[in-house]
Amino acid sequence: MGVPTARSGSTGLDPELIRQARIAGEGVVKRTPMVSSTTIGDRIGGKVVLKAESLQSTGSFKIRGALSKLRDLGALAHEGVVAGSAGNHAQAVAFAARHLGVPCEIFVPEGASIAKAEATRSYGATVRQIGETVDAAVAAARSRADETGMAFIHPFDDLAIVAGQATLGLELVEDVPDLRRVVVPVGGGGLASGVAIAVKQADPTISVVGVQVDACAPYANQPVAAGPITTLADGIAVKAPGHLTRPLVDAWVDDIVTVGEDEVADAMMFLMERAKLFVEGGGAVGVAALMAERVAPARSGVTAIVLSGGNVDLGVLPGLIRRAETLAGRRLILFVRISDRPGGLARLLSVISEERANVIEVEHVREGVDLHVRETGVQIAMEVRNREHADHIVAAVRAAGYRVSEPTPR
């Protein structure tokens, strides 16, 4: 468990370290805005502000810890730095190394997001693909550091990293009048413990609630599955809590709650549609927890939700949008039998267009369906206004003499 250091107790962090971390971030770390949201407040029933850390340099809070650690290393970083990470830590270490003019190597697992690896390269780091998991990449980075004399930068289990992430907590205390509760994502525990310590050193009566994702929730004492984990919140899918951060989280974070994948998807869409913020799954779990009532807003005063990162893998968006539009009743899929002659499809589509639905996909389906010889099946995906509109369209197509079925349950 906790490894006490010369500088801090096993479950403490010297405020001076946080002050040093703040200096380390000067000129690079942005004071990210607090965004108030009446929509989310109305929905959740409290006064809620969002800490838009997704707008931070490199797209996440990780730059705070990386700069703090590099300052802490001082001359020990001159040979260069090396880290293992699939995403935000990689970008942060690469950016920080470039800022300080030291070489940087990053080990990423082979299945890592292509876009994130490219972003890390764009900051000047050498990126090496190795192994199947983040753990394997971290182990490779550690060996490389031992071989070369470069400094190994752990993503969270390091007091200098925790002190860096804690600077976000200072901003909450300074920028949110009447702050009563903070809701923060928990991955390795560096951000959650750092923020909790900074906030409670200023006012111990502010509560701090950490949020994990069901797929990987060791801090909530849930068993962690073996093998690769698939979750929208991949940025916080850390299987093993840190030796340093676990006792810090236990001592300083009041409660840990968890959310499921659908709740994360809903929160991401909500932030995009209503708050106009692009927030990654792991960064959106705080909003998910409040929307799903896993945590209540403070009864009086303000609740701040930390949106910890914005590095969304673009590939997940089309699926998220489809799901949201379907749930909102804005997608209708019909399977219709039409005459397999010229004009058969055109006639059907004109019935649909009279009902003002927007056709987005037409597919001919002939295999495995019982059809007459001069008949063909078409599956039509449409954008519609809502469920009532969908019902109107089905009725109109039937009234025009077509046999219709809906392959998807609504």
Place this chain on the structure above:
Amino acid sequence: MGVPTARSGSTGLDPELIRQARIAGEGVVKRTPMVSSTTIGDRIGGKVVLKAESLQSTGSFKIRGALSKLRDLGALAHEGVVAGSAGNHAQAVAFAARHLGVPCEIFVPEGASIAKAEATRSYGATVRQIGETVDAAVAAARSRADETGMAFIHPFDDLAIVAGQATLGLELVEDVPDLRRVVVPVGGGGLASGVAIAVKQADPTISVVGVQVDACAPYANQPVAAGPITTLADGIAVKAPGHLTRPLVDAWVDDIVTVGEDEVADAMMFLMERAKLFVEGGGAVGVAALMAERVAPARSGVTAIVLSGGNVDLGVLPGLIRRAETLAGRRLILFVRISDRPGGLARLLSVISEERANVIEVEHVREGVDLHVRETGVQIAMEVRNREHADHIVAAVRAAGYRVSEPTPR
């Protein structure tokens, strides 16, 4: 041309009106954050900040003008207000009316975005669909106002509206040290003229550049096509400049430039991927103009780009993402002939997976292709790292004995 009022000259605006507009917005209008972007600054070659007005209440600057106008109307608004709009103005007037507790009717054209009409309804307005174009909806709103005694709220051609939008200019002056240039979208001209007036009343040496979209650029003196206009920047596709706003824009805005659809798409994706901001097409034209070098950043000092709104129609996103990934070389589509027996497809896919490409779509194609009897064609869409990676995959599939063609030019 300009209709002088008792309160201002034909090409002026009394600073007192802007002060009143600011009071009208208190408690509702957010002081939206300035977001610095090193990425965009590096790319454009200047010091650039983004005015993230996309994070404004109702998702756009329009709430500023709506509240200003309702305050200006005073008791004249008690019977209610009525407006015609397909989008941002509709949401703003509905929100402002609810805030002041007066009834609100909004006329939207029949083809209007379903999501935007729903958002307007969610603010408590009665939404009526009428006509094919925004012009028709505005005309219907005006008639309704004449019949009922409700107050008609024009989207831009009104000094109280211009004064409201001008409050954004005050924030630029107050929040951006060393402000030298402002780049602002131009639709009806209310925002552009208001911002230009506020900024230049504070410092006449700050330059203001307006941006229109090629598809609809009357302020750039380009002929405007008849009929409906299709553009990603639909929020600023206003065909007829205002009687009030045209002379104001002519007098106060230094230059008008235009951007094309692809440039708007690039800017939206850039803002999403790098700045983590969700900005609608009309709100992103300023970034588009700088990225496409239609306007240069200020040679010294800071250039502020106004991101005027965030009400993106989610339906456009999947297409934008596909386009961006394709341009970045992250999509590969191959047409391959395989054996039409069990295992034929599995064998091909294992060759591809060994090259670590991520298959996102498989389609069997048998029509209109010359195939042997026991052969079938498959079209496979993949996510790849970059063009070199794509070339590797093609070579590997060929080396495994398949006949391969790429149906899309790369």
